[in-house]
């Protein structure tokens with residue numbers, strides 16, 4: 001029996017959704033290279049592509065856009081639930097709880113027909129943005145902002161978190177960031193979602209589980225951790241000593257390294273451009289420059305490359321978004337990939353049940369409780 005810790009290099013299923021070549025730094029959604037998608041399609045088109053396997057026509061994306069917009073509102077009870085939570089609760093935990101509750105307002109929550117899965121995917125994708133925006137505003141003690149259907153998914157999301165209509169550059173940056181984070185093959189949260197879906201549980205349970213997995217700093221939580229690190233360092237000329245001290249303590253530098261990519265993560269290639277564009281716009285490239293310096297040192301010393309979370313941190317922060325909202329933003333995008341995988345899993349389902357190598361004792365005999373020392 002060969003044990004593969006972390007299931008590395010174990011092929012658990014076949015998929016038509018996404019392909020990664022970790023040695024070439026290549027990421028493909030449904031046959032399209034991520035650089036091509038990032039530069040040429042909207043998040044709505046990406047969502048359609050992930051769910052339906054091909055890029056939409058104008059009529060098809062307009063139809064999806066209409067359906068997403070019709071589902072943007074969230075029930076008052078969900079807002080009240082978020083308001084009732086402790087303000088110190090982690091926003092990803094708030095999101096997990098709110099999305100779980102949302103299920104009781106979905107007329108299809110217990111409908112397992114294929115068409116119902118698509119309807120739930122639309123609802124979840126539309127409402128995830130509104131729930132995240134509500135969490136953001138409530139934690140900041142601000143009034144909620146109702147969705148504006150004249151805006152795209154990315155534009156409306158920024159509007160709901162920031163309370164003012166975003167300019168074209170910010171909307172485009174968020175739109176590209178959403179496309180870049182939408183899908184990533186059998187990452188930890190998607191795998192979690194597929195495992196839950198494979199038990200023939202329901203779509204909401206699968207998504208709630210996926211949110212829980214995404215929260216962790218070794219996965220989606222890394223983007224928040226990167227910004228916390230940059231804020232802790234504070235200044236470009238303190239980067240070297242900070243990284244040296246972290247390395248000496250064998251501390252991981254968040255946003256660096258990847259389980260699959262052994263070269264530059266292609267999403268980081270796109271995000272560094274967004275980070276630079278945003279920085280130059282607001283005449284503050286400090287966070288980008290610090291990130292680049294951290295990257296250079298860690299690459300020289302450990303041969304590691306930045307992943308998706310490394311430059312999304314400086315991009316979002318420069319856009320005025322608070323660091324602890326970065327991981328929920330990841331969920332606003334990744335819900336599209338999660339649901340694509342849940343739909344695919346259920347189209348040829350097999351219960352996911354790996355094995356273990358047992359290394360504990362055998363043959364022990366129970367000693368009566370009173371006699372155990």
Ligand SMILES: CC(C)(COP(=O)(O)OP(=O)(O)OC[C@H]1O[C@@H](n2cnc3c(N)ncnc32)[C@H](O)[C@@H]1OP(=O)(O)O)[C@@H](O)C(=O)NCCC(=O)NCCS
Pocket residue numbers: 006217218219220222251252253254255256257258259260302304307308309
């Ligand atoms: C993503 C990650 C979990 C993948 O790791 P992996 O391929 O399973 O590799 P491991 O965690 O087992 O690490 C292998 C070695 O590289 C080192 N390493 C990996 N990532 C590192 C990092 N970010 N900083 C410093 N050292 C790192 C480990 O300490 C380990 O060193 P060792 O062999 O001397 O003990 C890991 O790179 C990491 O924790 N990165 C930081 C978190 C992060 O950014 N997550 C988001 C991923 S998209």
